Amino acid sequence: xxxxxxxxxxxxxxxxxxxxxxxxxxxxxxxxxxxxxxxxxxxxxxxxxxxxxxxxxxxxxxxxxxxxxxxxxxxxxxxxxxxxxxxxxxxxxxxxxxxxxxxxxxxxxxxxxxxxxxxxxxxxxxxxxxxxxxxxxxxxxxxxxxxxxxxxxxxxxxxxxxxxxxxxxxxxxxxxxxxxxxxxxxxxxxxxxxxxxxxxxxxxxxxxxxxxxxxxxxxxxxxxxxxxxxxxxxxxxxxxxxxxxxxxxxxxxxxxxxxxxxxxxxxxxxxxxxxxxxxxxxxxxxxxxxxxxxxxxxxxxxxxxxxxxxxxxxxxxxxxxxxxxxxxxx
Amino acid sequence: xxxxxxxxxxxxxxxxxxxxxxxxxxxxxxxxxxxxxxxxxxxxxxxxxxxxxxxxxxxxxxxxxxxxxxxxxxxxxxxxxxxxxxxxxxxxxxxxxxxxxxxxxxxxxxxxxxxxxxxxxxxxxxxxxxxxxxxxxxxxxxxxxxxxxxxxxxxxxxxxxxxxxxxxxxxxxxxxxxxxxxxxxxxxxxxxxxxxxxxxxxxxxxxxxxxxxxxxxxxxxxxxxxxxxxxxxxxxxxxxxxxxxxxxxxxxxxxxxxxxxxxxxxxxxxxxxxxxxxxxxxxxxxxxxxxxxxxxxxxxxxxxxxxxxxxxxxxxxxxxxxxxxxxxxx
Numbered sequence: 001x002x003x004x005x006x007x008x009x010x011x012x013x014x015x016x017x018x019x020x021x022x023x024x025x026x027x028x029x030x031x032x033x034x035x036x037x038x039x040x041x042x043x044x045x046x047x048x049x050x051x052x053x054x055x056x057x058x059x060x061x062x063x064x065x066x067x068x069x070x071x072x073x074x075x076x077x078x079x080x081x082x083x084x085x086x087x088x089x090x091x092x093x094x095x096x097x098x099x100x101x102x103x104x105x106x107x108x109x110x111x112x113x114x115x116x117x118x119x120x121x122x123x124x125x126x127x128x129x130x131x132x133x134x135x136x137x138x139x140x141x142x143x144x145x146x147x148x149x150x151x152x153x154x155x156x157x158x159x160x161x162x163x164x165x166x167x168x169x170x171x172x173x174x175x176x177x178x179x180x181x182x183x184x185x186x187x188x189x190x191x192x193x194x195x196x197x198x199x200x201x202x203x204x205x206x207x208x209x210x211x212x213x214x215x216x217x218x219x220x221x222x223x224x225x226x227x228x229x230x231x232x233x234x235x236x237x238x239x240x241x242x243x244x245x246x247x248x249x250x251x252x253x254x255x256x257x258x259x260x261x262x263x264x265x266x267x268x269x270x271x272x273x274x275x276x277x278x279x280x281x282x283x284x285x286x287x288x289x290x291x292x293x294x295x296x297x298x299x300x301x302x303x304x305x306x307x308x309x310x311x312x313x314x315x316x317x318x319x320x321x322x323x324x325x326x327x328x329x330x
Numbered sequence: 331x332x333x334x335x336x337x338x339x340x341x342x343x344x345x346x347x348x349x350x351x352x353x354x355x356x357x358x359x360x361x362x363x364x365x366x367x368x369x370x371x372x373x374x375x376x377x378x379x380x381x382x383x384x385x386x387x388x389x390x391x392x393x394x395x396x397x398x399x400x401x402x403x404x405x406x407x408x409x410x411x412x413x414x415x416x417x418x419x420x421x422x423x424x425x426x427x428x429x430x431x432x433x434x435x436x437x438x439x440x441x442x443x444x445x446x447x448x449x450x451x452x453x454x455x456x457x458x459x460x461x462x463x464x465x466x467x468x469x470x471x472x473x474x475x476x477x478x479x480x481x482x483x484x485x486x487x488x489x490x491x492x493x494x495x496x497x498x499x500x501x502x503x504x505x506x507x508x509x510x511x512x513x514x515x516x517x518x519x520x521x522x523x524x525x526x527x528x529x530x531x532x533x534x535x536x537x538x539x540x541x542x543x544x545x546x547x548x549x550x551x552x553x554x555x556x557x558x559x560x561x562x563x564x565x566x567x568x569x570x571x572x573x574x575x576x577x578x579x580x581x582x583x584x585x586x587x588x589x590x591x592x593x594x595x596x597x598x599x600x601x602x603x604x605x606x607x608x609x610x611x612x613x614x615x616x617x618x619x620x621x622x623x624x625x626x627x628x629x630x631x632x633x634x635x636x637x638x639x640x641x642x643x644x645x646x647x648x649x650x651x652x653x654x655x656x657x658x659x660x
Contacts, residue, residue: 005367036365037335177620177655178633179509290507294639294655302632303508309624311651314644321641321653325624
């Protein structure tokens with residue numbers, strides 16, 4: 001029960017960065033000392049510190065009551081710092097991590113080797129790393145156990161597993177609580193910012209021709225001042241007015257496509273659209289991300305389709321509800 | 331931060347029994363020892379043990395590694411048991427409680443007096459009890475502090491505050507994720523069971539004439555084998571077929587009404603209906619309770635209305651999402 005409680009905290013934290021860690025998996029970690037929670041952290045962005053490292057740095061700050069003087073997201077510095085601590089610094093601590101610590105040296109040093117050197121009292125792992133060559137971290141760890149909230153830890157990394165072999169297709173939708181999708185911006189600033197973060201990390205933003213013609217969107221990442229994503233417009237014909245803002249952004253590719261073969265390639269594809277795209281893409285949609293605004297509306301734009309979902313995670317995004325779900329039974 | 335973390339756990343637990351504690355407020359409590367969580371409990375039903383008592387009993391079981399041999403919901407026995415423990419049993423413990431412990435002796439002994447006798451190390455309280463005569467609990471407690479997650483603790487007891495002076499009107503709706511409300515039972519067994527629990531405790535189940543005519547519902551509490559609620563049918567005319575199941579349940583009052591004056595009386599009124607009732611009752615609705623099923627549907631029954639909501643709490647109910655919200659700005 002206790003292990004599950006801490007693992008759930010690690011999971012909830014990891015969900016905050018779901019998708020944003022692409023091409024890495026979302027991972028969360030919690031550090032405790034005598035059942036005292038010292039740190040709850042998650043991996044945030046590929047190329048930066050892993051969840052375990054961030055949690056250990058945060059636990060260090062809590063235990064020493066001091067602040068580190070470097071960027072905790074700098075994995076090289078973070079590993080070096082942690083390895084230079086007195087050998088027994090974390091020996092009474094337990095770390096909970098949703099995914100087996102990485103055994104290989106990539107853009108960042110190996111977390112399994114780090115944990116081995118720090119000799120924590122206990123390492124509790126959600127699930128084994130399913131990627132050959134990434135697994136084996138647990139063999140380095142004498143006090144490691146595996147298998148807590150396995151189903152939840154597995155769901156957390158499903159996008160990661162999918163984008164190993166083909167496109168992970170995330171369909172994003174903003175709606176009122178009674179399912180209306182029209183009437184201007186529906187979402188809170190926090191939700192819109194989150195969409196821009198997803199746009200920044202995805203390989204392709206896929207959108208339907210009708211949306212481009214009717215809404216004339218920009219589809220950039222201005223709320224986070226990041227590079228706009230490459231766009232593919234799924235349409236039968238290329239008859240688009242090139243004055244539509246999305247065509248006029250520098251350093252972005254816009255392609256008009258009438259086939260979906262590109263979804264066979266490993267990638268992260270974010271889809272934004274309404275009923276038309278939902279029906280056109282139906283067979284290809286892996287997950288839905290719904291920003292549900294706390295409002296009932298008489299706007300008549302809705303979406304009419306059938307799909308069976310499984311709710312994976314829900315949390316508040318400012319005043320909105322952010323609901324992650326996966327399509328099942330298709 | 332730490333106080334807020336434990337208070338949030340107490341809040342989440344209390345929300346599991348929102349409405350079901352009528353006429354009492356929903357209250358949650360957490361007991362810790364050196365930041366070790368010993369117990370997370372909530373008040374479940376009027377006339378049974380309060381949240382603090384259940385949390386202390388559960389903490390006792392954790393600390394002593396034994397089980398109590400009486401019904402923990404029996405408040406008299408529970409108080410007597412806790413008062414008979416060695417005087418220093420809980421002196422290192424902290425209790426977090428969302429609402430000021432009651433100072434008066436009602437159906438159950440005073441929790442403030444109990445905590446005073448047990449001399450806990452710290453009593454952390456969300457908000458003061460707003461009811462005159464119920465407050466003052468904190469004065470008995472030397473080590474008590476007040477004011478953690480006040481807004482959230484206040485939202486938790488809003489129904490309780492409303493039903494002191496007039497009817498608290500909770501509108502219940504079951505819908506697909508795209509806002510469709512037709513097509514047979516939409517909710518999981520767990521959600522349906524929860525509706526039956528709410529029906530059992532409410533004073534009145536209010537329903538529209540059209541729903542009675544068209545759906546011919548039973549509106550009982552068969553999933554929990556409890557007494558069916560009294561029903562008021564809001565309709566212009568009494569032209570109902572008395573063979574409709576809801577009329578044929580023993581020991582239940584069914585009244586056909588064309589006015590809503592009864593909402594001026596302190597009570598708990600659960601409303602079940604669709605678009606018609608939502609629009610007819612609009613000005614009177616305090617909270618919405620939406621059971622959202624993980625499904626997109628092409629069923630054409632939806633609900634067309636405008637309302638601004640504020641999401642209060644969301645959790646899974648088996649496969650469904652259960653979303654509590656309040657109407658704002660009306």
